[in-house]
Amino acid sequence: MAVSSIIYNTFMRRNSVFVGTILFGAFAFEMGFDSTIDKVWDRLNAGKQWKDIKHSYVTSEE
Amino acid sequence: MASRSIIRTAQNVLASRLGCSAVARRASRSVASFDQKRFASNFYTTDNTYKVPDFSHYTKDGKGDDNSRVYSYFMIGSLGLLSAAGAKATVQDFLSNMAASADVLALAKVEVDLASIPEGKNVIIKWRGKPVFIRHRTPHEIDEARAVDIKTLRDPQSDEDRVQKAEWLVMLGVCTHLGCVPIGESGDFGGWFCPCHGSHYDISGRIRKGPAPLNLEVPEYEFSSEESLTIG
Incomplete structure (x- = not known):
């Protein structure tokens, strides 16, 4: 059986x-x-986006 | 002779079928009575003409019959797939752009500090243009609200269904009859009384007497912390 068929x-x-x-x-x-593209974008812009540096700015949350 | 007549008949049939006198000269000479002009032909045969010779040495085997079709349809289909994905993403982006922005959504909610409301007090808050009643109920009032037999109510609803925390009653201050604002701590049932047409609501905001058809509406709210309430 041909695959194309x-x-x-x-x-x-x-x-x-x-x-x-x-x-x-x-x-x-x-x-x-x-x-996939999101992962590529995040990897190319590592350390520049808010989600990467948020942890150093957010004080104790109530 | 009989055999000669048979041969002649076969020749005549063949001649009429081919549309010309394609009969071998040798055969025509055997007929003595008439002499017709016939020419020699390489295609003369008394054998049946519908037998097709075997060309299998030259033909393909039929396994690759669908290859060209599959290739074409695959190209067309993948173009359609990419276009569909792009169209869906475009429509989604445009629609989400037209949805309410964050600042508009922020105005749609209101926060209330509950520590400033003592027990047994009503507070009226303006939210989206409508008054919202917040009452810090006493335990006596809660029991009173729960002691009512639901089946006797015009709009049957248990008190548990109307409140998240029993001591905090939150409802829209709009009478379900024709939209006036009821007055708190009045009326025959210890709740609210609407002065426009005389609807009485009880301590859970349910209609008891008067023309209103439904209980006072409970908006969406949540306790964002122990001391604050977010409405909407």
């Missing part, structure tokens, strides 16, 4: 399945992409 028959035969896969994939992609 399996892919075609499960995902691309019906447009409803195709579009559904794309939407679901977009959702998953956005989650993963956002978290």
